[in-house]
Amino acid sequence: MFTETQPIGRKGTPVKPDSADPGLPPSFAVIPLDEDHLSMVKPDSKSADIYRYLRDFVKRPPAQEAPGLVLQQTFESMKTDLSSGFQRIESIAKASNVLTQSLPILDDAARKQIERLRKARC
Known part of the structure; x- marks a missing residue:
């Protein structure tokens, strides 16, 4: 899971690091990215790291995940x-x-x- 570290203009970061943690086991640690909220929720392209990670995460069967x-x-x-x-x-x-x-x-x-x-x- 990821959390943004860059603010969106004057609004700051909409999701604070502590609320970005879903409480999953340590293998799902929250990873801070040098991104703002908008670039994380709407990646620029399908080659963006966050897009590829989430695509692969969704494709994995739940039984293998946790x-x-x-x-x-x-x-x-x-x-x-x-x-x-x-x-x-x-x-x-x-x-x-x-x-x-x-x-x-x-x-x-x-x-x-x-x-x-x-x-x-x-």
Whole structure:
């Protein structure tokens, strides 16, 4: 990814270096170019470096580009889903006072069946 270093007249640089960083892995580091914003968004010709880089970037299959990024995004999504799921469970449990009650993990019938299985092993 690129960022411009030259201002456009009095307007300065429309995209500041910190906002040009999309937050991708280090292999996609933001590269400052000695260009202004207009020459970057509308290259002079198809032989311009930025045009060729972006053309090649778009032609690459996504799987070859950043397989780790897809996994990271999937992991982050799953983590968010799990976190919101746990929050829902906690709120339901608090509402029904389940967390404040001490409930036996096994009821008597289950306990008796486990005891029979243990005896049958011996």
